[in-house]
Amino acid sequence: MYPELGQLALILALLLAVLLTVVPLAGSLTGRESLQAFARPLTTGMFVFVALAFAVLTHAFMTDDFSVAYVANNSNSMLPWYYKFSAVWGGHEGSLLLWILMLTGWTMAVAIFSRRLPSVMISQVLSVLGMISVGFMLFIVVTSNPFDRLLPNVPADGADLNPLLQDFGLIVHPPMLYMGYVGFAVAFAFAIAALINGRLDAAWARWSRPWTTVAWAFLSGGIALGSWWAYYELGWGGWWFWDPVENASLLPWLSGTALMHSLAVTEKRGVFKSWTVLLAIITFALSLLGTFLVRSGVLTSVHAFASDPDRGTFLLVLLALTVLGSLMLYAFRAPVVHVRSRYGSLSREIFLLLNNVLLVSATLLVAVGTLYPLILDFFQLGKISIGEPFFNLTFSPLAIAAGLLLGVGTFSRWKKTDAGWLGRKILWPLAVSMLISTAAIVAYGGFKPWAFLGLFTACWIAMTTFWDLWDKSGSRKGRVHGLKRQSRSYYGMVLGHLGVAITMAGATVVSNYGIERDVRMVPGDTAQVEDYQFRFVGIGERRGQNFTAQYGTFEVSHEGKFVAELHPEKRQYAVGMSVMTEADIDAGLFRDIFVAVGERISDDAWAIRLQYKPLIRWLWLGAVFMAVGGFLAVSDRRYRIRDPKTSRSTSSAGAATGKTDAQPATGAAS
């Protein structure tokens, strides 16, 4: 009974979405306020019905209703309750439902938090979001109904959730990632609404900024969680493989980062408008592309569930419609907006423009590496794969260039920066980071050009960021007062940039100085990795709730001193008889010790993987900084206390946004 209700709720939500697409938009185009007034109630209705459908599906999982095909395929009565809960999005249909729940949730949030927006604008934004909802709800209802029943032959038990997905990482990674993906839909909707209106002004940029930043923060967190999960669960200690699925999430992140920065210029200075709109469109298109790549089954990966050609086609059509439609609109409307604004060749505008060039180049590069094999395969021109070296070789220089530029750009001013002043400003940070990175290289043993460049860039970003903070917080009333006076969005930027530095340092050190050894060991053997001794004590057996495991016991010591006892496992899942390797890790801020058990070689000999991973935690720590920075920036006062009347009047001036971030403080000019 319940599953049918769930399906009914989905269909009702679809109908409401159709109304949301048509009614408020028509109202805004004809100027009828009575029709525009429908936008918010329709949004609420759509969200409530989708939430209802999601609740019904969750209920089916929790009560082991194996008459529902999706539950039977992705759950099992022996599964612990929290994995039954996360199994809701453990397969294609459910994860799509989660996608839609997020989308309608974001739409709801826009309806709630945009009370101060003009009615025409908000009804158009909600209509565009409704359009996207229609596309995805049609997709789920037509091709991927999660409520399909297996009647009358109800299986006695479910086929179980893929053991790889029975993990804390899966509980949090997809929702977080989807929040990011889908969040860019809001920036997209704002851009489209602005194009329809022909009103690409600073007010539009200010409305878009917090949404973009929040989406970006979620996406940063989601990508980091995915990388962390891959590290301990399926990667045998790898953290990024340049796998097409990973790239699919990196693409919108890169262009979203560019969008965040170009929105800042558009808001503050009223320039780059057409470019910003285009970026907003591209970023959302890349989110859709990511969904297509991951969900259509064209890729080989953990994320590719049972593939069905209809689904791929549907998503591709959806993607094509979105891209073509919005680019058409862009082509017709973008030239309408034209601005004259002066800025010198060393201005902050130019630095942010270069930042955009680098980020977009990186996006293109990753896109080429990801899509080229797929396109060749599609046209039957051969099956190729593009290996990690391609991405490492091309992505690293761009990342380093962007980092170096970030450091200089931190000090730059809007309109014009004096070259001599800028040169003097960067002198000290340059010297200090040179010193620190050289010292670090020596400490890690061995000069490698890439390692040095990466570390130097990371130090450089951190040093310039701190230097700038020090400059700006100078105050006659004392340092504390000066620090307090800085806005939250400024601190958000500081945290975000420090996050980039931390991630960069982590990535550089772990890929250059990490050690990985595969060895054959019998109980009693000792192996040496770096300064650490690993003693293989023995293999034991234990029972979990739905698996049996053989676990190894390893004693790790560092120069004779005991460090940790690790128990990596080889799990045998009862349902489906699949085997899973569960690594054990002694985690630390400066290094991880990683042990995983491979296969049995002979009676008592085992293949063992031992790893020493310096600074690997920094990769994800940096992402945490970025995400927190994003949320902090959004909590800034200026996004909350502002009357639409005043924002409209100041919008044409562009720069008149008051004492907010990036305005050099009084002490800086000395």
Added chain:
Amino acid sequence: MHPIRKKRLTIVLFLLAGLSVAVALTTYALRQNINLFYDPSQIAAGEAPTDARIRAGGMVEEGSVIRDPDSLKVEFKVTDYSASVPVEYMGILPDLFAEGQGIVAMGRLGTDGRFVADQVLAKHDENYMPPEVSGALEKASKAQTEAAAETATY
């Protein structure tokens, strides 16, 4: 030159410079890092190059896995049921590696026809087949049925 035009020109030049650097890097890196896929029949027929890193895939032949008891060396045969290729690998195999399962190996083909793999990939769940492998199997079985049909007509 008019200052606005001059500025536009600089922007365009910057964009072009960035773009050309990216394109140059990309093509250079692409040329070195494309790995072509070959199925066992192609390798047995000598179509695969011996001087480049390639991917080979197929099913692990039943009863072909030989493990060296003193090291991590493993030998097995990869087959598409019309030809098979011996593979050598040193290291830890993925959890779902088993006889009769589809795998993809990365590595180099020796002049003696042995494939030395530096990476072996199996898929993540037991019902899934790497698309290259299923394609190779389809091709091989089609070739066999055609061959059978030909012999039958004679």
